[in-house]
Amino acid sequence: MASWEDGVRRVVPYTPGEQPKDLHIVKLNTNENPYPPSPGVLAALSGVTEDSLRRYPDPAAAVLTKTLADAYHVSPDQVFVGVGSDDVLAMSFLTFFNSGKPILFPDITYSFYEVWADLFRIPYQKQKLNADFEIVRNDYLKENGGIIFPNPNAPTGVLMEKGAVRDILRANPGSVVIVDEAYIDFAPEGSSALSLLPEFENLLVVQTFSKSRSMAGMRIGFAIGSEKLIHYLNDCKYSFNSYTMNQAALAAGKAAAEDSGWYRETVRKVIATRERSKKELSALGFSFANSQTNFLFVRHEKAKARDLFQALRRAGIIVRYFDSPRIDDYLRITIGTDEQMDILFDFLKSNL
Amino acid sequence: MASWEDGVRRVVPYTPGEQPKDLHIVKLNTNENPYPPSPGVLAALSGVTEDSLRRYPDPAAAVLTKTLADAYHVSPDQVFVGVGSDDVLAMSFLTFFNSGKPILFPDITYSFYEVWADLFRIPYQKQKLNADFEIVRNDYLKENGGIIFPNPNAPTGVLMEKGAVRDILRANPGSVVIVDEAYIDFAPEGSSALSLLPEFENLLVVQTFSKSRSMAGMRIGFAIGSEKLIHYLNDCKYSFNSYTMNQAALAAGKAAAEDSGWYRETVRKVIATRERSKKELSALGFSFANSQTNFLFVRHEKAKARDLFQALRRAGIIVRYFDSPRIDDYLRITIGTDEQMDILFDFLKSNL
Structure with missing residues (x-):
């Protein structure tokens, strides 16, 4: 190690969610809003x-x-x-x-x-x-x-x-x-x-x-x-x-x-999709706490989170997986449009 | 002082140059480029x-x-x-x-x-x-x-x-x-x-x-x-x-x-105006080190910097004055367009 490195602040940085360049991917990994801004x-x-x-x-x-x-x-x-x-x-x-x-x-x-x-x-x-x-x-x-x-x-x-x-x-x-x-x-x-x-x-x-x-x-x-x-x-x-x-x-x-009216309307749509998603995912064997956000944090009764994360990824659907104690059995799924969520549900229906 | 204030980091912040809202002011105080970007x-x-x-x-x-x-x-x-x-x-x-x-x-x-x-x-x-x-x-x-x-x-x-x-x-x-x-x-x-x-x-x-x-x-x-x-x-x-x-x-x-060509051309214009400004200010009784930047740091043989700063300000020309040891006799003047500099020189010719 060079001597100038003695004075360097060493840290382990935060890892942000992936930002894939492929726009065809169903991107449900970083809690972005699926609707455009005002x-x-x-x-x-x-x-x-x-x-x-x-x-x-x-x-x-x-x-x-x-x-x-x-x-x-x-x-x-x-x-x-x-x-x-x-x-x-x-x-x-x-x-x-x-x-x-x-x-x-x-x-x-x-x-x-x-x-x-x-x-x-x-x-x-x-x-x-x-x-x-x-x-x-x-x-x-x-x-x-x-x-x-x-x-x-x-x-x-x-x-x-x-x-x-x-x-x-x-x-x-x-x-x-x-x-x-x-x-x-x-x-x-x-x-x-x-x-x-x-x-x-x-x-x-x-x-x-x-x-x-x-x-x-x-x-x-x-x-x-x-x-x-x-x-x-x-x-x-x-x-x-x-x-x-x-x-x-x-x-x-x-x-x-x-333009507060604009975002309140997109939030209303996201919440409607979230509540529908809770029902769909429940029926598919997922459990989750009662999210009041634009994402769901879900665990499946049988499928392992890491395996599911990778299978979804291969199908072009990206969600977030945290390899950390107590939550390594969970996936965080951002609420997208109804169409995006249907792609997710269809995949899960065929593959679980 | 409330007890929560004990843990607050106390600092004396940097003071940036003024950003006046009046666009008619000749603004020579923050070393901005007078020409537009590419x-x-x-x-x-x-x-x-x-x-x-x-x-x-x-x-x-x-x-x-x-x-x-x-x-x-x-x-x-x-x-x-x-x-x-x-x-x-x-x-x-x-x-x-x-x-x-x-x-x-x-x-x-x-x-x-x-x-x-x-x-x-x-x-x-x-x-x-x-x-x-x-x-x-x-x-x-x-x-x-x-x-x-x-x-x-x-x-x-x-x-x-x-x-x-x-x-x-x-x-x-x-x-x-x-x-x-x-x-x-x-x-x-x-x-x-x-x-x-x-x-x-x-x-x-x-x-x-x-x-x-x-x-x-x-x-x-x-x-x-x-x-x-x-x-x-x-x-x-x-x-x-x-x-x-x-x-x-x-x-x-x-x-x-x-578009490097664009900025090189604006830089060339700023340098030409800077060199002309050196001559003008010299003739008006200012001295300065040989600036290789887009500003001049000048001292007048008679006029006090602080007084000049205030007189210029009243005339709608803003330059930078630092009330600090060793430099409180100086003004920092950003190189503007030739037209802006002429307004400055005209004022100085009439008022020094």
Whole structure:
């Protein structure tokens, strides 16, 4: 090893789901939305001018924070935007989890949490989901350096009741509590922790344009919290990269955020397909927790998940398989269009 | 202070140059290119499809790294891309400067270096430029945890000879040496440290689309180095955010990188205006080092920089003033179009 390598930060990076180039594949592996974004988004991209390309974007991304503030009835000073919710979450780990005390998150959850903790050398303790894949509220009432969990959780799809979220916040005035709501728009209305913001200065709610708004390709995520939290987060962001949101993302994001009707309609379609898929998969011998997201996390009574994953792959249907303890018997299946799901069901009917 | 604030990372962020909304202002404060990017860039943005918006982008940004690799005659595995060179540099600080030993950079330089070091708690020692605002090669031959400097340096505009860069690399096999070449395309051909790459595995050269390619608004920066360096950098990047380059940036970046003729022509025009500006400003009583960039760092024999900055501002001409030791008598003036510079010269002729 060359001597310059002594000072290199060694990490084991997160492995994202595959992005195959073949567009004929039925792609049910990365929880993308099968429907297009608001037509305003393409129009906004075509409207980007030479002058705005030439110039630095607004570092405060005001056009986007303002539109989101209006949509969620908060002050623009309560909104932070980033390059996907991963950027928002990475910056939040860097900003808020510096006490030296271990942070808490579930053992079965978004696998990036562990990666960020390792990257920034943040100690952590994983808390075991119960046998029904539910987050156990009481596990988050002990001393900690911060708390993060997705709600609904991924890859399980299970939603925590808002009462339990409130209990966790009440017990933790000394920590920042991050509720990662990447999938919240697919859950019943009123499930979001956003309504708890007036009560808790230390609550950060993170959401994304990647799922419900069909814009994974534009990398837009956001956080809403108290002005104090957002101020700290911006200080770290401005110490990392002044201008994270390019002119195209700002324009496209604004157009999407102004057209809430569009995404609510696509979400309605995805939910209808999800509920139909639950019935189909049940009839085929699969079991699963009650997902409130745009994916199902399923186990078959007979077929091994890994074998099924590979058989589907050979048939041009890609789902997600995690080779990890407690979940290596499961597949995570993104809800696609009805037509895509029928291809999946037909394959399973013939091959199980 | 609330108890949750104990674990918050406190930093003093970098202050970017102002981005006024009034388009009638003569904006010579953030080193943007006054000419538009390649026409292919707008076309690429209009060509972004609904399907690519809906899907995650390629995390490896292969379409862009491949085009850059071809343009610079290196392997795609030697190229890293990020959200502007700030993102590339931030990630490089995080990845490479972990030895615990102080890193070295000039006292008068890009002020973000100090901000990144503070953010990541990296010790550093600033090395004094000499009276002619040159980087002193011998200051970089002592023990260190890493070296970074811009070449040409900013805000001075001064270029270091490649022989001196090589000397620094030869003396530092135990550190990563980052040459930040944001302005290199405005320097004489052959000035880049890229030609030293075959000799030094620990050399990272960072460049940007923001200046010569007129694309500050799209946030595209890149690094070229040994495959080993790029591999480590990617590991940290994938531990921070899998997908940093959105579909619009990938498409626009590819179009720009394929049209080198376009940016070389705009650079030629900027250089011609820069050389004419040197003469005009000289005749007006300004002195300056010999800038090889798209800006001039000037001091007037009589007028105080701060007063001049404010007078220009009132006249609708924005330049950059740094209220810092050793340079508080200077203004940094971006090279605009000939017409913009004439407005500046006319004002100065009437008011000095």
